[in-house]
Amino acid sequence: MRFESATYLYLLSIIPIFVLVMMWAEWHRKRMLRRLGDKSLVRALMPDSSTKRRWIKFIFLMLAFALAVFMLARPQMGTKVSHEKRNGIEAIICLDISNSMLAEDVTPNRLMKSKMLIENMVDHFSKDKVGLIVFAGDAFVQLPITSDYVSAKMFMNSVSPALIQTQGTDIAEAIRLATKSFTQQKNIGKAIIVITDGEDHEGGAIEAAEEAKAQGYKVFVLGIGNTTGAPIPQKGGGYMTDNTGNTVMTALNEQMCRDIASASGGVYIHVDNTTTAQERLNDEIAKLQKGEMQSVVYDEYDEQYQWFGVLVIIILIIEVLISEARSPYFRNVKLFKKK
Numbered sequence: 001m002r003f004e005s006a007t008y009l010y011l012l013s014i015i016p017i018f019v020l021v022m023m024w025a026e027w028h029r030k031r032m033l034r035r036l037g038d039k040s041l042v043r044a045l046m047p048d049s050s051t052k053r054r055w056i057k058f059i060f061l062m063l064a065f066a067l068a069v070f071m072l073a074r075p076q077m078g079t080k081v082s083h084e085k086r087n088g089i090e091a092i093i094c095l096d097i098s099n100s101m102l103a104e105d106v107t108p109n110r111l112m113k114s115k116m117l118i119e120n121m122v123d124h125f126s127k128d129k130v131g132l133i134v135f136a137g138d139a140f141v142q143l144p145i146t147s148d149y150v151s152a153k154m155f156m157n158s159v160s161p162a163l164i165q166t167q168g169t170d171i172a173e174a175i176r177l178a179t180k181s182f183t184q185q186k187n188i189g190k191a192i193i194v195i196t197d198g199e200d201h202e203g204g205a206i207e208a209a210e211e212a213k214a215q216g217y218k219v220f221v222l223g224i225g226n227t228t229g230a231p232i233p234q235k236g237g238g239y240m241t242d243n244t245g246n247t248v249m250t251a252l253n254e255q256m257c258r259d260i261a262s263a264s265g266g267v268y269i270h271v272d273n274t275t276t277a278q279e280r281l282n283d284e285i286a287k288l289q290k291g292e293m294q295s296v297v298y299d300e301y302d303e304q305y306q307w308f309g310v311l312v313i314i315i316l317i318i319e320v321l322i323s324e325a326r327s328p329y330f331r332n333v334k335l336f337k338k339k
Contacts, residue, residue, distance in 0.1 A: 071308035088128035096196035100250035105230035137168030172204035189288025198253030209263035219264035223257035
């Protein structure tokens with residue numbers, strides 16, 4: 001069981017204070033009664049008084065208070081799975097996370113700009129599915145295709161070049177992995193969106209794009225950066241250098257990006273510091289054929305607070321029905337001894 005708002009549980013720490021106050025009240029009450037006279041005489045004058053009844057009523061009140069706190073904390077448990085039919089597309093995003101994506105020829109840098117572009121694109125989705133592949137010298141699925149946009153943003157925000165130790169830019173591997181990551185549903189527009197600076201060190205990207213086209217997938221290439229080149233910042237300060245000590249410059253290979261997009265029948269879009277690329281990408285995606293697809297929606301926890309509410313009501317009713325004084329109709333019933 002989990003609680004949606006565990007902050008309320010701190011209220012339970014008040015219960016020991018209530019107990020101490022109740023103990024003091026009982027001690028004070030006995031002290032006042034002793035002042036009235038002989039203990040046995042006072043008892044005789046108060047035949048229906050019962051300390052145990054007062055404590056039992058107090059215990060019921062504290063139990064109701066504790067259950068009310070649990071109710072406010074919204075306890076949840078269990079797993080609920082629902083199936084929804086949606087009319088949309090499927091998009092696999094292939095994000096280049098090689099070190100060259102840290103270049104700052106776009107603001108704040110190529111990688112951060114790419115993340116913001118993806119987040120904006122996902123914000124425009126409503127009934128579509130999205131997946132995320134990250135690549136450098138190797139490629140792997142960061143997020144399988146899903147309609148859970150919250151998870152998509154969460155996984156996207158955790159992306160950094162540190163995820164892949166093998167440096168390089170293997171666009172071909174990313175595209176081939178993307179073609180294997182779609183669902184088996186047909187008559188649905190399926191797009192592979194490659195965000196890269198186009199420095200393909202492994203080769204084979206155009207062939208991979210042609211293979212994607214043969215399977216009915218379009219490859220949209222978003223080339224980020226400028227063609228004049230920019231240095232690659234390092235964590236400790238300064239810029240990356242080669243073996244001879246010269247600063248490494250990374251430039252957008254725009255022609256490579258155009259060729260990859262053309263080979264698949266897709267579109268090349270240049271990403272700069274304006275919103276033009278974002279608007280054009282949204283327009284191109286909107287042209288894809290939308291088809292009916294079934295999405296499995298996982299609701300991990302069911303609300304359980306209503307059961308606590310029912311128990312609170314029952315306990316309060318019982319507490320009200322218990323009188324502090326012994327009823328004359330049940331005088332011979334010795335459930336509570338008088339004091």
